[in-house]
Amino acid sequence: MTEEIRNGYEQVDWQKHYDDNDLAWDLGEAANPFVRLWEDKVLKPGTLIVPGCGQGHEVIFFAERGFQVTGVDYTSGAVGLLRKTLKDKKLNANILHQDFFSLDVAHDRTYDNLLEQTFFCAIHPDQRPAYVETVSRILKPGGLLFGLFYETGEGGGPPFNTTEADVQNHFAAAFDIERLEKCSFSSEKRRDKEWLAVMRKK
Numbered sequence: 001m002t003e004e005i006r007n008g009y010e011q012v013d014w015q016k017h018y019d020d021n022d023l024a025w026d027l028g029e030a031a032n033p034f035v036r037l038w039e040d041k042v043l044k045p046g047t048l049i050v051p052g053c054g055q056g057h058e059v060i061f062f063a064e065r066g067f068q069v070t071g072v073d074y075t076s077g078a079v080g081l082l083r084k085t086l087k088d089k090k091l092n093a094n095i096l097h098q099d100f101f102s103l104d105v106a107h108d109r110t111y112d113n114l115l116e117q118t119f120f121c122a123i124h125p126d127q128r129p130a131y132v133e134t135v136s137r138i139l140k141p142g143g144l145l146f147g148l149f150y151e152t153g154e155g156g157g158p159p160f161n162t163t164e165a166d167v168q169n170h171f172a173a174a175f176d177i178e179r180l181e182k183c184s185f186s187s188e189k190r191r192d193k194e195w196l197a198v199m200r201k202k
């Protein structure tokens with residue numbers, strides 16, 4: 001096992017993926033389950049934050065549909081790509097080029113919605129309690145976390161395997177888990193490997 005896998009990635013490791021244009025996780029469009037939740041009016045307009053947003057297909061999709069979107073990523077590679085797309089499309093969204101875990105108190109109880117996709121599995125499992133602490137802090141009471149949690153079924157990472165029990169164990173204290181099911185409309189390469197969660201901040 002390499003040092004990288006034992007410890008997880010650091011900022012420089014993610015940046016290298018952008019430098020090398022090696023974005024194997026990138027779907028090239030907003031993830032279909034989020035689009036469906038919006039079509040079904042489960043995901044309703046308001047403030048929305050996307051941690052570890054990458055080049056931000058969800059940021060773009062929801063900004064185009066009237067949401068007040070904030071995308072957070074700590075690599076200049078991701079932020080640069082997202083800024084360019086927003087400019088080209090003449091769209092507004094708030095881009096935070098920083099570590100998600102260091103969002104300051106100005107963000108507390110700010111967001112109606114949060115989208116999780118391939119960020120929870122990107123961080124080291126040791127950071128999962130900090131993830132829950134941060135998302136709980138920045139969502140409004142009653143705010144919703146829409147998550148696609150990636151069950152790779154493999155050791156090491158990133159991506160780090162996430163099971164149904166992991167989701168329950170980490171989130172149940174701070175969230176009412178309204179929906180947690182194997183997603184039946186994932187992208188082809190994640191078929192049968194994603195847990196779709198809708199969780200409401202207590």
Ligand SMILES: C[S@@+](CC[C@H](N)C(=O)[O-])C[C@H]1O[C@@H](n2cnc3c(N)ncnc32)[C@H](O)[C@@H]1O
Pocket residue numbers: 014015025026027051052053054055056072073074075078098099100101117118119122123
């Ligand atoms: C696997 S990629 C997923 C990107 C995007 N969610 C997607 O599905 O296309 C993980 C992203 O999280 C970002 N990231 C990892 N740790 C971060 C942190 N602590 N704060 C902010 N961004 C982070 C990386 O720079 C990378 O863009």
